[in-house]
Amino acid sequence: MARTLEKTQVMEGSRAIAASVQRCRPQVIAAYPITPQTHIVEHLAQAVANGELKAEYVKVESEHSAMSAVLGAEATGVRAYTASSSQGVLLMHEVLYNVAALRLPVVMTVANRAISQPINIWNDHQDAMSARDTGFIQIFAEDNQEACDLQYQAYKIAEHKDVLLPVMVCVDGYVLTHSYEPVSLLDQDLADQFLPPYEPSWALDVDRPVTYGVMLGPGEYLEHKYVLQQAQKRALGVIEDVAREFGTLTGRTHGGLVEEYRLDDADVALVGLGSLVSALREAADQLREQGIKAGVLKIRTFRPFPAEKIAAALGGVKRVVVIDKGYSLGSGGILGMEITAALAAAGVPALVDRFVGGLGGRPIPASTVVRAVVAPELPRSQDGFLDLKPEYLGEGD
Amino acid sequence: MLIQVRIHGRGGQGVVTAAELLAIAVHEQGLFPQAFPEFGSERMGSPVRSYVRISDQPVRIRTPVEEPDIVIVQDPTLIWAEKVTAGLKPGGLVLVNTELASAELGIDGDLRVVTVPATKIALETMNRPIPNTALLGAFGGITGLVSMSAIKGACEHRFAGELAGLNIACAQRAYDFVSALARN
Incomplete structure (x- = not known):
């Protein structure tokens, strides 16, 4: 056979x-x-x-x-x-x-x-x-x-x-x-x-x-x-x-609805979709080397949205960092909104940081992810946009 | 183990094929490769790049190579057009397709510059000015990362019929050329 x-x-x-x-x-x-x-x-x-x-x-x-x-x-x-x-x-x-x-x-x-x-x-x-x-x-x-x-x-x-x-x-x-x-x-x-x-x-x-x-x-x-x-x-x-x-x-598994990576004892969960997840895995490893217990939740299935699975996987973390490569103008990062809603509905108390990056093909290296975790103040003040170049922004932007 | 390679050339010179061939050869060698072109709208003759990562485990970094261990320059005129050595690690290798000697290129810094007449080899061997397989042979000869047998396998996988043999001959000549340099 x-x-x-x-x-x-x-x-x-x-x-x-x-x-x-x-x-x-x-x-x-x-x-x-x-x-x-x-x-x-x-x-x-x-x-x-x-x-x-x-x-x-x-x-x-x-x-x-x-x-x-x-x-x-x-x-x-x-x-x-x-x-x-x-x-x-x-x-x-x-x-x-x-x-x-x-x-x-x-x-x-x-x-x-x-x-x-x-x-x-x-x-x-x-x-x-x-x-x-x-x-x-x-x-x-x-x-x-x-x-x-x-x-x-x-x-x-x-x-x-x-x-x-x-x-x-x-x-x-x-x-x-x-x-x-x-x-x-x-x-x-x-x-x-x-x-x-x-x-x-x-x-x-x-x-x-x-x-x-x-x-x-x-x-x-x-x-x-x-x-x-x-x-x-x-x-x-x-x-x-x-x-x-x-x-x-x-013999090959890539997860069903979601896939966890080093989440068991994690304080911080990095969340994303698609090939970005590989960068998140790399960033989680680097953060652990710095003494920050990070893990990754790969959202493999976005529709139907596996809200209960996500809430269960993130129930034990203190902070969730979502990086979106899609954006609802006038509102915010789309995956981030859905994660926030899923956690709120399940009563998960974790702080959710919603960032957006990689639009139009801008690479998101692991270093960008690490920075979003350890120095979130600047992107938080800029609607979650990561790695903005100030030289392209006008006054009042 | 992670070795990062950046290939500079011009549209039409087989820069993407060079990366693909190196990736196949690396895989033949039992290692994990990743190769991709600089994404965009390539035009014949314009400067283009491709990237290869070589590791002993699956590669999960997918951003362009900005801190290469090795740079391959398929067109020597690019040395004066852009900073091909940008981000290259100290002691890093620059492999240049040229008939000039490395000292004549004016590449400064703590780098190892090796020159190979890859276009000349390609013209003499297969009557085409496509230097990529000769450079692949030289890459294998200098670094030892891919054997001539792995390069042969990659060419047979990628090219049909007579073209496979001609490209293998190009690679072999460049492989022998750099091996002779090492002996001298």
Whole structure:
């Protein structure tokens, strides 16, 4: 029986992600190229053209069309895939709500990138954060191995009968998509064992015509949203089960909803999403060398938001330092707000520092994180913004 | 163990491929690599950089290399255009693609400067002015971090057919060149 892990090899993140998507056997792919997502869909288009992947690759004129095409494809009962970034995710926005509310288990990889204006092609989390209310499940990858492994898990979660919701796999643009590091792919037999063919619970069929996506009035719409919220809540358990099953099969675990690092005896918890978590781990180690007991809580699943898990994990710390790469202008860092609310609801007394950094691709080295812990006064006085350059600020800013 | 490498070159010179090849060779050697380009809008001929980290455990730092142990300069004109040695650690290695001697480059400081005629080797060996695999061979010969066999494996993984053999020949010539320097 040749059900094995493939040999670890050094690959560009995008290429490894595309190879993993290919092993999920999507039947329809529709995508519009945008930096830094481009390499992912280029590799998939090539696999289809070369006959290595039996799928229909639909070339579309925009991201709105890409998401509409995968909506339509998935509604006919096939497994569908798309990927995008930044403005592309924004252009899809209205369709994202439709895909989720129609309970279509589409998987989309987002190579996370900042939003214009000013035009900026580099990484932050604003694109994903702008889609947080759409009904998509959102899971963030810390490294390229996790980005690959999440593709299989995403379909398994999305297509689970208790969930039936689309999943957005969030991968830091450039930082992960354009980096080369060792990854191990599943061989096709193992991938097929983990992810059997998609069996839709309903599908459009011209021989038995029915209508989905009807109008609901004030008498029913509210209940529809309640039902969607219950599916999101059920996904909390399914995400953990799927991560566990994947771990048993492959020996690889990256956490389910959250993952803890050196939190057991920690006074300070560093909290973040995506590849930033690696910098947080590095910072926690450096802080411990300075005698500050620091640990990390990686938020792997952002939607559904695992509030109870987070409150339980942070119940014993004195201080929580959240670093956001997404921002709600006029309010604050988005993850930070949700963490604050989760802790308040659970009666956790920890002091929460909410910082924002890394916007538009500004690197967040471990030293920035350490400084935010030991010298928080300046960023606290600047709405939580880390490493602001005063020379770019005007008087009164 | 963490060794950080910064590669300077110009768009079109295979700066990203150089980083990828080094990463594959490092992996062949049983170590953990990480490689990535300077993120942005590269243009043919403009100064570009790539970065490689080499460790005995998975690398979790993902910021650009600002304090390298080793700098590789694929285009010697960059020495006068930007500070290629910025942040280089004392005693650090600067590997430059040039036919000039290291003393002629005017690189000051407590640094070890080694020059290799990588473009000349590439032109003579494969009739292309792409210096990256010759520099990779020289890197292996000087540092001992990657063996010629690991470099060969990386080239075979990355290049198809005749191109693999030609690039391996470039690497071997540069490897032998720096080995001869060490003996003299």
